[in-house]
Every structure is written in C-alpha cells, then in structure tokens.
Amino acid sequence: MTPPPNDLPVSRREFLEKSSTLAVGAMLGATAADAADKTPSDMKYRRFGATGLKVSEIGLGCASGLKSQVLGPFLFDRYREQLPAIVDRLFERGGNFVATSQSYHDTEEILGKALKGRRKDAIIFTATSKSQPKDVIAACELSLKHFQTDYIDCYFSHGDWRDGFHEAAQTLKKQGKIRFSGMSCHVPAKHRPHVEAKELDFIFQPYNYMALAKWTEKIDLNGIEELFALCKKQDIGVICMKPMTGHFIPNWAKEASEPKVAKLMDELKQFGAHNLYQAFLLWVLKNPNVCCAAVGMTTPHEAVEDCAAIGRKFTRVHERLLDLYAAAATKDYCRMCETCQPSCPAGIAIADILRFRMYYKNYGHRADARELYAALPESKQASACTECGLCQQACPNKLAIVSKLKEAHGLLA
Ligand code: SF4
Ligand code: SF4
Structure with a gap:
C-alpha cells in the first residue's frame, strides 16, 4: 500500500531546504548556496590497500536501492530516475567509484548505463550473498551483463564471510572477471580472522561518529579502530559504509518535540543541515586508516553537497553539530555490534530486528523491512521475546531494547 504523502521519508536536500540556512553557515566554509550544482570540489584520492587502486575519498553507495516498492512513484522511482545524474555529478567532481549489490534492485543495470563511455575511469564494487561457488559465478556473470563490462573491479560477499564466495572469487580472478575480492559485514570481529589471514583485498565496515567510545560505555567497544589498524598493517583496503550513521535524520526529525532533537534542529536552522552531513564525512575521513566512504546519495544535489566537503577542515562547529546529533540519537541508535546477542x-535476532526497524523508520524502506522480518523464523522474531531484560543489561549503549522490539514487531509483522 502506498503511504500517504505526509508520511513519506524526505531526502536530505528536502530537509536542507526546510531548515533555512542563515549567513552564519559561511563560518564553516560551506553554505547551502555553495552547494549549488556548479560548486567545484577538490576531490582527493587514497591508496586502496595493496590493490594499486586510487579511490576517491567518497563514492556512491547504493543501499537506497533496496527494493522498496512501497516508496513507489514518490521516492523509489525518483531515486532510480536520478541515479544517472547522481553519478554524473559525482564523477564531474572527481568521484571514481560506485558500490552496489545484486540485492539492490536494478541499480547494477542503471549504473551500467550511467557509466557507459567512462568505464575506464570508474571503479565498480558490487556484491552477491550467494554462498555456493557455482551460484557466485552465475551471479558475477549477471553483474557483468548488468554493468555492460568484462570485469568487476571489486567483488564482495554481501553481509558476511562465505567460504563458497571466496572459492569462486579465486576462479573469477583467474578468468579476469573480477580484479579484487572482499566482504562486507556489520561486525568487526567477523572481519578480523579473514584480515589476519589476508584472505581478502578489502572490507566494507560501518563506521561513523556514533562509533566513538564516548557514546558507548566501553572503550572502543566495537574494536573498529583496531580492525582498521590491522587492515593498514596487512595492506587491506578499508571502505566505510553508513558514514552518516544510517539513522536517517530527516524522518527522525519529525519527532522534534523530543527536547534533544529540538535543540539539534534549532542549531541546524542556524548553521545549515548540510554542515551536519559534511561533518559526518569529514570525521570519517580524518581517520588515516580509512581509504574511502561509500555515501548514500539520493539526489544529484546531495552528490554536490557531499563532494563539497572534501578538503575542508573539521571544525569545532562540525564537532558541536555531531555531538548534538549523537546526544539526541545515542539511545535510539543500534550499532549492530551484537554484544547483546549471547545474553x-x-x-x-535482536540486532537484525533493530536494523529492520531502522530500514522501516529511518530509511523508509518499508517493503524490504517487512520482507526481511518475515524471513526470520518465528522463534527469532520479537513476538517470542519474554521481556526478561537481560539484553538491555548487556547493551553497552543502554538501548531500551524491549520496547524497541515491541515497536518493531508492530511495524513489521
Ligand atoms: S528481553 Fe527479550 S530479547 Fe532481551 S534477552 Fe530477554 S528474551 Fe531476549
Ligand atoms: S542493541 Fe545494543 S548490544 Fe545489541 S546490537 Fe544494538 S547496540 Fe549492540
């Protein structure tokens, strides 16, 4: 069912337009006016581990292509229509990579068309979640067709390590169909043994300001910094996903009656919301062990806005905006660390359910969220929770897991 228009998620740009930017935004060096389409960018490039690739500091991540049919003509089709222009704006400003997955609807085909004529300038990342070698090889052949190319630069196992994927990746490398292989995963500990064993060329790991120790009760809870340092030592490429947390502000901001959210919104009216998004990127890129960030851009303007962040200084005002954001969001944002799981x-399936809740509430990917939830065995769904509260004691972020699970079940079942 198509949601009513006033219940629709809004893009970052629409949010920006709603939160009027005053001149004081110029203090940060980038105003809303700066983000006009003609704004140039000073794109920078980093070495991508031992691959020999030079990746632009930001590129396009396509998780918005989750097949959210429910967004229909309002957002999802608009996103797909705008993808070629997003790629244009990004590449005009020196961006050189796109990252998607066969799970993200028809984004491979759209990107394949958008990259026509500039294949040699583009680094293509795509993924499969297949686990049998023959299925991985078939999936790769399909990706090659979608991208209208002879080779995928960086092919990865989507969402976890799979032995069958990596067996197939060796064959695909020998055949010249892929150049490099890697994995994506939310949990650093799952990457770690494969990084230690140098079994891959690169990893995708969520990383953002909310990963900082001060927002958790344990120092470097997630082991992300150590993982990145190990990748550096092993010369394995690190690409960050969810640099802006995935805890999508525009939709969440509808709850501005909450005092901390209202305070953040007031500051954003003063400084301009684009400075918050740029602050997220600048914070991630401050880390020398990070090679690049895959950024979810849903409009061409967002591509311009994000590229305008490159080369800017991370200021105290940026830090203040991030602090206000984090203070408001920290008790709602599941880091997907799975610390609660053994308790x-x-x-x-606590972390999965909270992730699906985020897809529903913050991304607006309702159909996907429901579909993913329905695919969980009933015994792992929130309805089987006994409300014992042990998970809440284990969660280093002190999330009110029980009530969130209840809410998730109401939204997703
Ligand atoms: S409250 Fe529910 S989810 Fe949490 S530990 Fe108990 S049964 Fe598991
Ligand atoms: S609920 Fe807490 S412990 Fe569980 S995955 Fe989320 S942040 Fe980690």
Missing part, C-alpha cells in the same frame, strides 16, 4: 536465552 538472550530466547535467541531473538
């Missing part, structure tokens, strides 16, 4: 006697 649950019922085996509820």
Whole structure:
C-alpha cells in the first residue's frame, strides 16, 4: 500500500531546504548556496590497500536501492530516475567509484548505463550473498551483463564471510572477471580472522561518529579502530559504509518535540543541515586508516553537497553539530555490534530486528523491512521475546531494547 504523502521519508536536500540556512553557515566554509550544482570540489584520492587502486575519498553507495516498492512513484522511482545524474555529478567532481549489490534492485543495470563511455575511469564494487561457488559465478556473470563490462573491479560477499564466495572469487580472478575480492559485514570481529589471514583485498565496515567510545560505555567497544589498524598493517583496503550513521535524520526529525532533537534542529536552522552531513564525512575521513566512504546519495544535489566537503577542515562547529546529533540519537541508535546477542536465552535476532526497524523508520524502506522480518523464523522474531531484560543489561549503549522490539514487531509483522 502506498503511504500517504505526509508520511513519506524526505531526502536530505528536502530537509536542507526546510531548515533555512542563515549567513552564519559561511563560518564553516560551506553554505547551502555553495552547494549549488556548479560548486567545484577538490576531490582527493587514497591508496586502496595493496590493490594499486586510487579511490576517491567518497563514492556512491547504493543501499537506497533496496527494493522498496512501497516508496513507489514518490521516492523509489525518483531515486532510480536520478541515479544517472547522481553519478554524473559525482564523477564531474572527481568521484571514481560506485558500490552496489545484486540485492539492490536494478541499480547494477542503471549504473551500467550511467557509466557507459567512462568505464575506464570508474571503479565498480558490487556484491552477491550467494554462498555456493557455482551460484557466485552465475551471479558475477549477471553483474557483468548488468554493468555492460568484462570485469568487476571489486567483488564482495554481501553481509558476511562465505567460504563458497571466496572459492569462486579465486576462479573469477583467474578468468579476469573480477580484479579484487572482499566482504562486507556489520561486525568487526567477523572481519578480523579473514584480515589476519589476508584472505581478502578489502572490507566494507560501518563506521561513523556514533562509533566513538564516548557514546558507548566501553572503550572502543566495537574494536573498529583496531580492525582498521590491522587492515593498514596487512595492506587491506578499508571502505566505510553508513558514514552518516544510517539513522536517517530527516524522518527522525519529525519527532522534534523530543527536547534533544529540538535543540539539534534549532542549531541546524542556524548553521545549515548540510554542515551536519559534511561533518559526518569529514570525521570519517580524518581517520588515516580509512581509504574511502561509500555515501548514500539520493539526489544529484546531495552528490554536490557531499563532494563539497572534501578538503575542508573539521571544525569545532562540525564537532558541536555531531555531538548534538549523537546526544539526541545515542539511545535510539543500534550499532549492530551484537554484544547483546549471547545474553538472550530466547535467541531473538535482536540486532537484525533493530536494523529492520531502522530500514522501516529511518530509511523508509518499508517493503524490504517487512520482507526481511518475515524471513526470520518465528522463534527469532520479537513476538517470542519474554521481556526478561537481560539484553538491555548487556547493551553497552543502554538501548531500551524491549520496547524497541515491541515497536518493531508492530511495524513489521
Ligand atoms: S528481553 Fe527479550 S530479547 Fe532481551 S534477552 Fe530477554 S528474551 Fe531476549
Ligand atoms: S542493541 Fe545494543 S548490544 Fe545489541 S546490537 Fe544494538 S547496540 Fe549492540
């Protein structure tokens, strides 16, 4: 069912237009006016581990291509229509990579068309979640067709390590169909053994300001910094996903009656919302062990706005905006660290359910979120939770997991 227009998620740009930017934004060096389409960028490039590739500091991540049919003519089709222009704006400003997955609807085909005539300038990342070698090889052949190319630069196992994927990747490398292989995963500990064993060329890991120790009760809870340092030592490329947390502000901002959210919104009216988004990127790129960030851009303006961040200084005002954001969001934002998971006697898929809740509430990917939730065995769904509260004691971020699971079940079942 198509949601009513006033219940629709809005793009970052629409949000920006709604939160009027005053001249004081110029203090940060980038105003809303700066983000006009003609704004140049000073794109920078980093070495991508031992691959020999030089990746632009930001590129396009396509998780918005989750097949959210429910967004229909309002957002999802608009996103797909705008993807070629997003690629144009990004590449005009020196961006040189796109990252998607076969799970993200028809984004491979759209990107393949958008990259026509500039294949040699583009680094293509795409993924499959297949696990049998023959299925991985078939999936790769399909990706090659979609991208209208003879080779994928960086092919990866989507969402986890799979032995079958990596067996197939060796064959695909020998055949020249892929150049490099890697994995994406939310949990650093799952990357770690494969980084230690140098079994891959690159990793995708969520990383953003909310990963900082001060927002958790344990120092470097997620082990992300150590993982990145190990990647550096092993000369393995690090590409960050969810640089802006995935805890999508525009939709969340509808709850501005909450005092901390209202305070953030007031500051954004003063400084301009684009400075918050740029602050997220600048914070990620401050880390010398990070090679680049895959950024979810849903309009051409967002591509311009994000590229305008490159080369800017991370200021105290940026830090203040991030602090306000984090203070408001920290008790709602699941880092997907899975620390709570072993404490649950019922085996509820807590981190997955909270992720699906985020897809629904913050991304607006309702159909996907429901579909993913329905695919969980009933025994792992939120309805099987006994409300014992043990997970809440284990969560380093002190999330009110029980009520969030209840809410998720109401939204997703
Ligand atoms: S409250 Fe529910 S989800 Fe949390 S540990 Fe208990 S049964 Fe598991
Ligand atoms: S609920 Fe807490 S412990 Fe569980 S995955 Fe999320 S942040 Fe980690």
